[in-house]
Amino acid sequence: MTFSRKLNQSFCFNRKGGSTIEIIKIVGVALIATFLALIIKEQKPNFAFLLVVFVGCVIFLFLVDKIFEIIHMLEKLAVNAKVNMVYVETILKIIGIAYIAEFAAQITKDAGQGALASKIELAGKIIILAMAIPILTVLIETIIKLIPS
């Protein structure tokens, strides 16, 4: 415990260090996890796999505040430009689905199940297409209106 606390202190030089310190923190955690996974993989491969899943979650949870700020900015921009909020919401949902599908597919591929990974990707693509149906319909109707009959 003391060792990890010391390590933590050395990676968090100061709390308000800005983004440079944060990338150093993430790289440190990822490198430590890689070494630990290499050590455990010889004895127990399933433990190493769970460790990798955990580190993936930790890194995303670390980034989630920044993603929230970016999305908040996008929303404000859309409100100012008087875009219909339904479209913005759909696009954000599509980004979320793409992220979840990518996460699961990478982890499944890492565990050696390439077939399952490609099925997950297929499911993500089809669900995204199904969510985009309203936008596509509006687009096609607009184009048809533009054509003089």
Added chain:
Amino acid sequence: MGLEVDIIFKIAGVGIVVAFLHTVLDQVGKKEYAQWVTLFGFIYILFQVASIVDDLFQKIKSVFLFQ
């Protein structure tokens, strides 16, 4: 981020200890105990990983405007 780093070390430590115990119990000749030790270690780690995956999915839901 401090808590998560602690849990990373905890997972790795449990893995190493379980591997060690498995080897020792195998040498002694208690094969079934070795299997049980591995199973319980795996369940413990799986519980922690599952709870953080749940946390991740909740965060994604709240950030990307599901509901």
